[in-house]
Amino acid sequence: xxxxxxxxxxxxxxxxxxxxxxxxxxxxxxxxxxxxxxxxxxxxxxxxxxxxxxxxxxxxxxxxxxxxxxxxxxxxxxxxxxxxxxxxxxxxxxxxxxxxxxxxxxxxxxxxxxxxxxxxxxxxxxxxxxxxxxxxxxxxxxxxxxxxxxxxxxxxxxxxxxxxxxxxxxxxxxxxxxxxxxxxxxxxxxxxxxxxxxxxxxxxxxxxxxxxxxxxxxxxxxxxxxxxxxxxxxxxxxxxxxxxxxxxxxxxxxxxxxxxxxxxxxxxxxxxxxxxxxxxxxxxxxxxxxxxxxxxxxxxxxxxxxxxxxxxxxxxxxxxxxxxxxxxxxxxxxxxxxxxxxxxxxxxxxxxxxxxxxxxxxxxxxxxxxxxxxxxxxxxxxxx
Amino acid sequence: xxxxxxxxxxxxxxxxxxxxxxxxxxxxxxxxxxxxxxxxxxxxxxxxxxxxxxxxxxxxxxxxxxxxxxxxxxxxxxxxxxxxxxxxxxxxxxxxxxxxxxxxxxxxxxxxxxxxxxxxxxxxxxxxxxxxxxxxxxxxxxxxxxxxxxxxxxxxxxxxxxxxxxxxxxxxxxxxxxxxxxxxxxxxxxxxxxxxxxxxxxxxxxxxxxxxxxxxxxxxxxxxxxxxxxxxxxxxxxxxxxxxxxxxxxxxxxxxxxxxxxxxxxxxxxxxxxxxxxxxxxxxxxxxxxxxxxxxxxxxxxxxxxxxxxxxxxxxxxxxxxxxxxxxxxxxxxxxxxxxxxxxxxxxxxxxxxxxxxxxxxxxxxxxxxxxxxxxxxxxxxxxxxxxxxxxxxxxxxx
Numbered sequence: 145x146x147x148x149x150x151x152x153x154x155x156x157x158x159x160x161x162x163x164x165x166x167x168x169x170x171x172x173x174x175x176x177x178x179x180x181x182x183x184x185x186x187x188x189x190x191x192x193x194x195x196x197x198x199x200x201x202x203x204x205x206x207x208x209x210x211x212x213x214x215x216x217x218x219x220x221x222x223x224x225x226x227x228x229x230x231x232x233x234x235x236x237x238x239x240x241x242x243x244x245x246x247x248x249x250x251x252x253x254x255x256x257x258x259x260x261x262x263x264x265x266x267x268x269x270x271x272x273x274x275x276x277x278x279x280x281x282x283x284x285x286x287x288x289x290x291x292x293x294x295x296x297x298x299x300x301x302x303x304x305x306x307x308x309x310x311x312x313x314x315x316x317x318x319x320x321x322x323x324x325x326x327x328x329x330x331x332x333x334x335x336x337x338x339x340x341x342x343x344x345x346x347x348x349x350x351x352x353x354x355x356x357x358x359x360x361x362x363x364x365x366x367x368x369x370x371x372x373x374x375x376x377x378x379x380x381x382x383x384x385x386x387x388x389x390x391x392x393x394x395x396x397x398x399x400x401x402x403x404x405x406x407x408x409x410x411x412x413x414x415x416x417x418x419x420x421x422x423x424x425x426x427x428x429x430x431x432x433x434x435x436x437x438x439x440x441x442x443x444x445x446x447x448x449x450x451x452x453x454x455x456x457x458x459x460x461x462x463x464x465x466x467x468x469x470x471x472x473x474x475x476x477x478x479x480x481x482x483x484x485x486x487x488x489x490x491x492x493x494x495x496x497x498x499x500x501x502x503x504x505x506x507x508x509x510x511x512x513x514x515x516x517x518x519x520x521x522x523x524x525x526x527x528x
Numbered sequence: 529x530x531x532x533x534x535x536x537x538x539x540x541x542x543x544x545x546x547x548x549x550x551x552x553x554x555x556x557x558x559x560x561x562x563x564x565x566x567x568x569x570x571x572x573x574x575x576x577x578x579x580x581x582x583x584x585x586x587x588x589x590x591x592x593x594x595x596x597x598x599x600x601x602x603x604x605x606x607x608x609x610x611x612x613x614x615x616x617x618x619x620x621x622x623x624x625x626x627x628x629x630x631x632x633x634x635x636x637x638x639x640x641x642x643x644x645x646x647x648x649x650x651x652x653x654x655x656x657x658x659x660x661x662x663x664x665x666x667x668x669x670x671x672x673x674x675x676x677x678x679x680x681x682x683x684x685x686x687x688x689x690x691x692x693x694x695x696x697x698x699x700x701x702x703x704x705x706x707x708x709x710x711x712x713x714x715x716x717x718x719x720x721x722x723x724x725x726x727x728x729x730x731x732x733x734x735x736x737x738x739x740x741x742x743x744x745x746x747x748x749x750x751x752x753x754x755x756x757x758x759x760x761x762x763x764x765x766x767x768x769x770x771x772x773x774x775x776x777x778x779x780x781x782x783x784x785x786x787x788x789x790x791x792x793x794x795x796x797x798x799x800x801x802x803x804x805x806x807x808x809x810x811x812x813x814x815x816x817x818x819x820x821x822x823x824x825x826x827x828x829x830x831x832x833x834x835x836x837x838x839x840x841x842x843x844x845x846x847x848x849x850x851x852x853x854x855x856x857x858x859x860x861x862x863x864x865x866x867x868x869x870x871x872x873x874x875x876x877x878x879x880x881x882x883x884x885x886x887x888x889x890x891x892x893x894x895x896x897x898x899x900x901x902x903x904x905x906x907x908x909x910x911x912x913x914x915x916x917x918x919x920x921x922x923x924x925x926x927x
Contacts, residue, residue: 155885234720301866316886386751393917393918393919396918397918408918408919408920409920411911413914413918414910414911414914414915414918415907415910415911415914417914417917417918418909418911418913418917419861419910421854421857421914421917422829422857422858422864422913423861423912425829425832425854425858426825426826426828426829426858426861426862426865427825428832429825429828429829429831429832430821430824430825430828430829432828432832433824433828433831433832434829455820455824458817458820458821459821459824459825461821462818462821462822462825463825464626465781466825508814510817511813511814511817511818511821512810512813512814512817513822514813514821515812515813515814515815515816515817516807517811518792518811518813518816518817518820519792519795519796519807519808519816520796520807521807521808525679
């Protein structure tokens with residue numbers, strides 16, 4: 145499967161400009177991923193998925209992202225939701241996959257003010273939920289919601305809430321300068337009732353037994369998605385950075401300066417290429433190590449402690465920082481000749497920067513929180 | 529099949545068992561580190577603890593009672609030890625790695641060192657102060673000073689790096705084994721960092737070294753010495769001259785962990801002048817987080833490269849120029865990351881840290897000294913890797 149992902153890179157690279165211009169991943173790309181089973185890597189086996197170790201997302205992302213960051217982002221975001229649903233209430237899994245085990249789920253966040261309120265037997269949702277990466281191909285949306293406290297006091301409860309696509313309209317509001325091709329549009333809901341069993345509090349997804357792990361016994365469904373699962377955003381960043389480095393290695397190997405000296409022989413070029421390479425490999429090693437550590441804890445029947453969870457988020461954000469730094473280090477090597485709309489490296493540069501703005505990989509936030517946890521202070525984020 | 533996690537030696541310990549033992553050393557070694565620095569050598573108790581635990585035999589051939597453990601085991605053990613005392617970890621990896629290098633030499637050389645004493649330790653040295661060898665009938669003759677002999681206080685042998693003049697010009701880089709009776713130790717190690725390694729020089733006067741005690745590093749790198757050594761285990765296919773061991777980066781990661789431990793300990797219990805707990809300062813939190821992430825990334829990178837080396841060794845293939853260049857690049861980059869980590873933490877220690885016994889400041893000094901070792905020199909290994917990345921022929925004679 146990794147070899148097949150690698151073989152797709154030239155084709156993805158060829159279509160990346162179109163994806164960016166259309167603000168959507170081409171349907172051929174989606175179908176290619178779908179035919180290879182990429183979206184099913186973490187889906188439970190009882191619904192025809194592969195139930196693979198979470199490191200697989202990093203390994204596939206590291207390949208696909210080399211061709212098109214946006215396509216890779218759609219891959220990882222749809223694939224991760226199939227994992228998260230595997231941890232959800234069995235009834236919710238049946239709702240989504242009972243009739244169609246190939247059904248896909250996007251996700252969204254109420255950045256533009258979507259609200260839920262409690263109702264008899266569930267929640268009522270109203271307003272906009274944003275950043276729904278994969279919404280063009282999804283049959284469901286797993287919205288992040290903040291449920292008001294029952295008695296009106298205390299903080300709201302963070303949950304995921306599943307809605308079918310018949311319950312929302314897509315709003316075409318994705319005009320990002322980076323990861324443009326993801327088409328991460330908003331969805332709009334008007335008085336939508338969401339039954340209780342389709343909602344799950346994030347406190348039940350902190351590692352260890354989950355509601356879904358009763359029917360999906362693999363260790364994967366006892367790994368915490370909100371902390372370890374943030375690989376969904378780091379994996380494309382890793383692939384994008386690898387792609388940017390590969391482009392420049394090939395280009396500089398064949399380019400001379402105005403003084404007709406081979407660029408590849410300039411020590412300044414060599415230092416940039418070497419350091420970017422080392423940064424990217426360090427990011428990859430760190431991501432895979434955390435995946436392996438989390439799987440080992442789950443396989444031994446253990447439950448990760450908050451220090452693990454905060455560290456995984458920190459490392460994940462740091463890996464993205466390393467990828468961003470790598471492409472920043474390489475950027476001067478493009479030269480003014482690269483300043484064209486179709487330049488692949490500069491698209492990757494825009495994409496990796498856009499990826500790094502996702503909140504779970506935002507270094508300032510994750511570093512402060514991890515530092516607090518190291519000093520024994522309470523977490524600032526309820527999802528850690 | 530060996531996966532590098534268990535010794536092939538009957539009844540030998542596992543990776544996990546060795547790691548558990550290493551963790552019991554961290555605190556006592558830390559407690560002695562200040563005195564060791566003052567003495568410019570590690571304590572005899574430290575050496576004996578390493579010897580008794582069999583740590584020096586980690587990469588020795590099973591035939592002589594060694595463990596033939598993976599580079600990964602040696603890395604992880606060196607990190608735990610280095611967390612307590614960087615110099616002790618350095619002594620451990622340098623002696624243990626020499627046992628792995630002696631294992632590359634001809635069987636007779638191995639018998640010379642271990643046949644009568646399989647606890648014999650070997651240090652190594654480099655002719656930085658101008659030691660010279662010349663070719664004679666049946667071997668070479670050595671004269672002069674060889675330096676940086678980390679572990680010389682405890683060693684029975686020294687495996688010197690020598691440049692043997694070639695007929696018609698040029699030199700061959702060899703390792704040359706000499707027993708301690710053949711050299712005199714010169715007390716010239718007055719370094720500001722890694723002080724306790726006591727990496728003194730040795731002096732030789734007209735010492736004959738027979739041919740069978742020489743090892744061509746070029747041949748060893750290409751796997752051409754395996755048959756004569758009669759050591760066929762996975763680690764001997766991916767020896768230190770390929771850049772597969774983490775002899776220097778392992779201790780460095782340990783030192784950085786130790787520095788981070790010291791800061792976390794200190795800041796958790798300290799208020800600033802305004803009475804605000806240091807731990808609640810956002811700037812302190814970010815520094816601790818970034819240092820932690822850098823150190824973990826460095827360690828993860830080294831673990832991954834060790835695991836890849838083990839796979840290559842077990843598969844039975846030999847290393848390529850690209851394998852070696854990227855291992856060396858990553859190895860020195862792990863050093864860059866750890867230096868960055870302690871530099872990020874440095875402002876948190878405050879002027880109160882400016883005392884000889886500060887654990888943080890010792891780790892800081894040690895790490896800066898350790899990264900001067902030529903295998904850790906980023907500029908050099910970055911360029912060598914970039915040549916491969918950019919499709920140029922390698923310019924490093926040891927590529």
